[in-house]
Amino acid sequence: MSEPDVPRPTPLQLFLIFARIGLTSFGGGLSGWMLREFVQRRRLLSEEDFLNGLSIAQALPGVNVTNMAIWIGYRLAGRAGAAASWLGIVVPAAIVIVLIGSAFAWISGYELSHVALDGAAAAAIGLSLAMGLTAARRVPRRIFPLAVMAATFIAVVVLHWPLLWTVLGIGSLSVAVAYHQA
Structure with missing residues (x-):
């Protein structure tokens, strides 16, 4: 504003x-x-x-x-x-x-x-x-966003999962949880 x-x-x-x-x-x-x-x-x-x-x-x-x-x-x-x-x-x-x-x-x-x-x-x-x-x-420091960040890092850097599918999957989950909490 x-x-x-x-x-x-x-x-x-x-x-x-x-x-x-x-x-x-x-x-x-x-x-x-x-x-x-x-x-x-x-x-x-x-x-x-x-x-x-x-x-x-x-x-x-x-x-x-x-x-x-x-x-x-x-x-x-x-x-x-x-x-x-x-x-x-x-x-x-x-x-x-x-x-x-x-x-x-x-x-x-x-x-x-x-x-x-x-x-x-x-x-x-x-x-x-x-x-x-x-x-x-x-x-704000909340456990779920930190867990999403860690899961994304592990999936892409450690497990070498494709970035597109990782972001679509984990990102969709994150958006759904944020929507549910709102």
Whole structure:
């Protein structure tokens, strides 16, 4: 839920916010930037609402960050906000990716380009870790979710069961239990 005294952004403002996030972020750190922008800086969403939206975005098919942008846009400005947020996170970054790809093909023979990419990857890992730690601090410690996490880990890492079938099976059980408890 947004703060009552904070005006909601327009679709154009959402487009510009997401374009800036998409153009200034690398790798998996985008959700961390979104948390900072919409929860901590602008106070448009509570941390709980943001993390609930992130859970929804991760459960849906497609790119998590794009799903999250659509969810935030819809939450703050309806359908027009969802469309503007999607366009903002995808289009400017896609244009830059094509330009960078062309430039990288030209400079890929130089060692400095590989060093720069290693640095960008390290920054993205750090942002993803910070987001994961923020989410982990807020999750209530209950036995069933911990058991689901452990069962998924054992099934995939130890028993080498296929990830798709493991997530479908254990995930369905987890959703059914959560629904029953609600």
